[in-house]
Amino acid sequence: xxxxxxxxxxxxxxxxxxxxxxxxxxxxxxxxxxxxxxxxxxxxxxxxxxxxxxxxxxxxxxxxxxxxxxxxxxxxxxxxxxxxxxxxxxxxxxxxxxxxxxxxxxxxxxxxxxxxxxxxxxxxxxxxxxxxxxxxxxxxxxxxxxxxxxxxxxxxxxxxxxxxxxxxxxxxxxxxxxxxxxxxxxxxxxxxxxxxxxxxxxxxxxxxxxxxxxxxxxxxxxxxxxxxxxxxxxxxxxxxxxxxxxxxxxxxxxxxxxxxxxxxxxxxxxxxxxxxxxxxxxxxxxxxxxxxxxxxxxxxxxxxxxxxxxxxxxxxxxxxxxxxxxxxxxxxxxxxxxx
Numbered sequence: 001x002x003x004x005x006x007x008x009x010x011x012x013x014x015x016x017x018x019x020x021x022x023x024x025x026x027x028x029x030x031x032x033x034x035x036x037x038x039x040x041x042x043x044x045x046x047x048x049x050x051x052x053x054x055x056x057x058x059x060x061x062x063x064x065x066x067x068x069x070x071x072x073x074x075x076x077x078x079x080x081x082x083x084x085x086x087x088x089x090x091x092x093x094x095x096x097x098x099x100x101x102x103x104x105x106x107x108x109x110x111x112x113x114x115x116x117x118x119x120x121x122x123x124x125x126x127x128x129x130x131x132x133x134x135x136x137x138x139x140x141x142x143x144x145x146x147x148x149x150x151x152x153x154x155x156x157x158x159x160x161x162x163x164x165x166x167x168x169x170x171x172x173x174x175x176x177x178x179x180x181x182x183x184x185x186x187x188x189x190x191x192x193x194x195x196x197x198x199x200x201x202x203x204x205x206x207x208x209x210x211x212x213x214x215x216x217x218x219x220x221x222x223x224x225x226x227x228x229x230x231x232x233x234x235x236x237x238x239x240x241x242x243x244x245x246x247x248x249x250x251x252x253x254x255x256x257x258x259x260x261x262x263x264x265x266x267x268x269x270x271x272x273x274x275x276x277x278x279x280x281x282x283x284x285x286x287x288x289x290x291x292x293x294x295x296x297x298x299x300x301x302x303x304x305x306x307x308x309x310x311x312x313x314x315x316x317x318x319x320x321x322x323x324x325x326x327x328x329x330x331x332x333x334x335x336x337x338x339x
Contacts, residue, residue, distance in 0.1 A: 046202035107168035113206035253306030
């Protein structure tokens, strides 16, 4: 397959291109095989509805429309590279990650196509749904056994619709013995219900398939630079001065300790390792943690902070502090300092 002309562009001219001008489609790409894998998994469960898949600006299923949108940046390696540079990670990059997301989105498509949320038992099991979007911030309970664990951030706990979607995704995953995996969990009752529910609609075409109109979901008629400006803004947060006390405690070295002992230099040198450690323990987006580190580095420079004598690499206390800030953000939507 011949590479498009834009794939050879440097970042700056590529960012001037409108996404809609890139000619992106799923057929003819490696993603087509993974879409087919989803369809095969559904068929193996006796389900005949194969949700249509389209190229979009993010992973989503429109409210009321049983169609799956796959992010445009996954369609071509050049766009994956740009996404990684702009956002530090590519959501759904690996085949395993892609399929986890596809199974989750397929659940939303099935909920709309078969009007599942209207069923009384569905509401008793998962709770009453609403037209409100999944909240950006919620208070997860990491050790709860009432919800399955499929995607990161204990996403099933964020909304009844997501609880169903995550449960469905676990139920659909090939080779997963979910009865054993979740034995003794309250979530097993939800899985048993999904199994019962899907058996009841096996072989039945969906009663609700509204026509998909491209113009209703045309979010790609913008330049790549505009897309990333908006996306990066979404992950930005204001930096309040009340971090100063914590930074002064972490980096309490003498102001005249010299350039090699500057806290900002240490943070720059250990930036990648600290970011990876915090992201691994919190499942937070790398871009957000990286932005937080940038603000801390700038503030350490402004305060002229230095490492404590004898403490060459205080990775553990710094990573613990960053983790605290990130977990507070997950729970409250704000990076709060420690009490």
